[in-house]
Amino acid sequence: MTTATRPASLGIREVAEQTGLSMDTLRWYEREGLLPLVDRGSDGRRRYSPAAVRFILLVQALRRTGMPVADVRRFVQFGGGTTENHAPRMAMLEKQEAAIRQRIALLQHDLGLVQDKIRTYRDLLARGLDCEDETEGVEPA
Amino acid sequence: MTTATRPASLGIREVAEQTGLSMDTLRWYEREGLLPLVDRGSDGRRRYSPAAVRFILLVQALRRTGMPVADVRRFVQFGGGTTENHAPRMAMLEKQEAAIRQRIALLQHDLGLVQDKIRTYRDLLARGLDCEDETEGVEPA
DNA sequence: GTAGGAGCTGGAGTGCACTCCAGCGCAACG
DNA sequence: CGTTGCGCTGGAGTGCACTCCAGCTCCTAC
Numbered sequence: 001m002t003t004a005t006r007p008a009s010l011g012i013r014e015v016a017e018q019t020g021l022s023m024d025t026l027r028w029y030e031r032e033g034l035l036p037l038v039d040r041g042s043d044g045r046r047r048y049s050p051a052a053v054r055f056i057l058l059v060q061a062l063r064r065t066g067m068p069v070a071d072v073r074r075f076v077q078f079g080g081g082t083t084e085n086h087a088p089r090m091a092m093l094e095k096q097e098a099a100i101r102q103r104i105a106l107l108q109h110d111l112g113l114v115q116d117k118i119r120t121y122r123d124l125l126a127r128g129l130d131c132e133d134e135t136e137g138v139e140p141a
Numbered sequence: 142m143t144t145a146t147r148p149a150s151l152g153i154r155e156v157a158e159q160t161g162l163s164m165d166t167l168r169w170y171e172r173e174g175l176l177p178l179v180d181r182g183s184d185g186r187r188r189y190s191p192a193a194v195r196f197i198l199l200v201q202a203l204r205r206t207g208m209p210v211a212d213v214r215r216f217v218q219f220g221g222g223t224t225e226n227h228a229p230r231m232a233m234l235e236k237q238e239a240a241i242r243q244r245i246a247l248l249q250h251d252l253g254l255v256q257d258k259i260r261t262y263r264d265l266l267a268r269g270l271d272c273e274d275e276t277e278g279v280e281p282a
Numbered sequence: 283g284t285a286g287g288a289g290c291t292g293g294a295g296t297g298c299a300c301t302c303c304a305g306c307g308c309a310a311c312g
Numbered sequence: 313c314g315t316t317g318c319g320c321t322g323g324a325g326t327g328c329a330c331t332c333c334a335g336c337t338c339c340t341a342c
Contacts, residue, residue: 006153011288011289012283012288012289013288021241022330022331023289024330024331024332025329025331027289027290027291028329028330028331031291032284032329038159043289043337043339044290044337044338045289045290045338045340046289046290053161054193057254058254058255058258061250061251061254061255062251063249063329064248064251065248065251068326068329069329069330070327070328079196082271082272083265083269083270083271086262086265086266086272087266088257089262090248090262090263092257092264093258093259093262094259096255097243097252097255097256097259098273099251099321100251100255101246101252102254103248104245104248104249104252106205107205107206107241107244107245107248108245109202109243110202110203110205110206110241111238111242113198113199113202114202114203114206114238114241115236115238117199117234118231118235118238121227121230121231121234122231124224124227125224125227125231125311127225128294129142129224130223130224131227152319153318153319154318154319160312163300163301165300165301166299166300166301168319168320168321169299169300169301170320172321173299182322184307184308184309184319185307185308185319185320185322186308186318186319186320187319197342204299209298209299210299210300212296
């Protein structure tokens, strides 16, 4: 064992592997305030507690669902989990929840559009026809 | 009426309004080959046929669902709707369909994570407790 | 003790997708 | 016939979110 220091804490490489974020991104998130300052081992290297990893997963979810870096930073800057910060954080999460729902709806709409088009092509192919849409006026000769 | 030239063709401003894409983006898409060359009126200005607008909506769907500009370009470069191009286009659309489904699944996963966290905060707030997660070691004083 | 490997820092660089002009031309209006 | 408005072109600029070093410090193993 070259890894463990405290109860099941992870090195940056392991966290990168587990989350899919790169080590550079993890460090960058921390520098940019998207993550609270991470504990260091006696050698000065980052050690991620299970709680820290859970927090990273939340941040990752927020980013992936389209929350801008600046907003995640605000979320984090509402400070350590003391009671008076819960309300504003919850508010942000609720806003994000609504945003995610909208995104899903839009994606489903676009999915429908793409599926329609696939059906159109399948149909045209079966009948050996050209497509009435798109008059790409690209006849160089 | 200062607008109509052919059957219900639209000016760039109208297309921008209808699609939510900016006029700059519409022109840029065309220059970059994400749209077939658009018809011009006698004055040299763009006139979008209903078919052209439909195509723009498809491109918009592809972009919005995460297809990179380069891939949309390839899609378009399979040329006007002649039969031999249907198959490769269909293939691309089917790939994108799968990608969209994955995106939706991921979004739903992340939605769940966010909702969990909201519940956690709601609960902690109700009990007036702090949060066990995130030890933001930021005590400047 | 030194060679090697992992991580560290701060800063510069990159990729993507627009977005914003400056300078021009056409058409209509008064 | 000037001027006002809209759209056109090509090119430069922007914002965002990383990503990639160079040069350093520790530890560990030989």
